[in-house]
Amino acid sequence: MKPDHEQNAGTGAALVRMQDVGLAWGNGVTALDGLTLDVRGGEFLAILGPSGCGKSTALRLMAGLLAPTRGQVWRDGGLAGAGRVGFVFQDPTLTPWSRALANVRLPLDLAGVARAEANDRAAAMLALVGLAGFERAWPHELSGGMRMRVSIARALATHPDLLLMDEPFAALDEFTRTRLNDDLLALRARLGFTVAFVTHSSWESVYLADRIVIMTARPGRVLDEVRVTAPPGRGAPFRASAAYASQCAAVLAMAAAASGAAA
């Protein structure tokens, strides 16, 4: 088991380095214009910005799902193999024709892992996200929060080095969202993956992240960067603390400025 990464958060070398990256769609819309951004090994990076600022596009560039039309996206060589990067979408995007276990197993199946071993690993990951006993459940039988847990388990099934999350909890109610935030931090402490997390909630970004990058409205550029000061483990005491509230207020003010900057 890897050590607790909460301690050396963000001190690692860059896993992904985006330098002056621009992306223009075929229809002439510029999604990103001169984005410079690093994701450092071991950190929890939140990318905060108004709707349509190209946060999701930035995440897809990191994943290699899109190629930039300008600038460079450099990815650590270790991320090249299939399954080294996990992706959690805004919707759970499960396959409705397979059960929870088979959904988690998908990346392992695609990598050609033997069925028995893949089943064991998928079941272990499902248990880790708190869904032991739901292996045979169909996606439509699960609640929205549980479906998102399955989606996270699927993204972690290959034990990726980098987990990319695209507003994963935006559609969930506040209680579910709070619990999933805590569980995500616990999972990360245990498995030690690096996270790039796109959100438009300043409260969520402060609660989760070691470092917050604030983007301007379209075309997206980085406007500001904040380092979050938080006790290890975070949890309810941090959420109730004055330090949390003041950092949230500061980030919120910066985000408001960012959405005004290009509006």
Add this chain to the structure above:
Amino acid sequence: MNGRTSRFSPALPLLTPLLTGLAALALWELAVRWGAIPPYILPGPVQVLQTLWSDRAILLPALGVTLWTTLEALALAVAGGASLALLFSRSRLLSAALYPFAVVLQVTPVIAIAPLLLVWLEPGSAVLVCAFLVAFFPVLSNTAAGLQAIDPGLDELFRLYGASRWQRLVRLEAPTAAPHFLAGLRIAGGLALIGAIVAEIAAGAAGQGSGLAWRIVEAGYRLNIPRMFAALLLISVSGVLIHAGLSLLTRLLPGQRVAARQM
């Protein structure tokens, strides 16, 4: 519990049409007997059943011919429609070039094409081609629509994990398209029977001694109305059985019930 719950008992959808049908048959039989309507105008249901039994040596082989043609046409439509839909999903050029002609074939009434086919082909093959032509389109258009209904998130997921073309086809495209394909198959089953019957009637005397529709035409020439009714009954029952069989097949396929519910 009030009386309202019993009005929606689960047996209702089965029992109601059964009772309605029986009542209608009884009314028919009584009308024929009391009105002394001659059998060459309208035979009663009892006489139709008697004719079905006494003419079984003529009717059953004819039923065999028609059903075999229907199933052959359906099999060809499934193979042709599904593979063409797959080709269309691979090549937009091919789709753009050929799909309009598939529509032209579909909207041209098969009864208008049948005489031409009967000139070119021997009657058995002409009937088969007609049945194929009407059954082909629903399989093609539904499968093509199903192949386009792929979840964009799942599409990205498969790319992220470097899925091969084969893995994409088997694990993403086929299961996504399956409920659409099966809906098309259920329509095609009924249409194949209609196509076969229409072509047999168009063939007229040329199809002498073959299918069930020819037996109707022949019985009509001879004013053997009870036999016309008996043949008609067999055709209806065949149509119902084909539909029921294909519906059952849909429900037996693993996961399809669930996937269909999400459509």
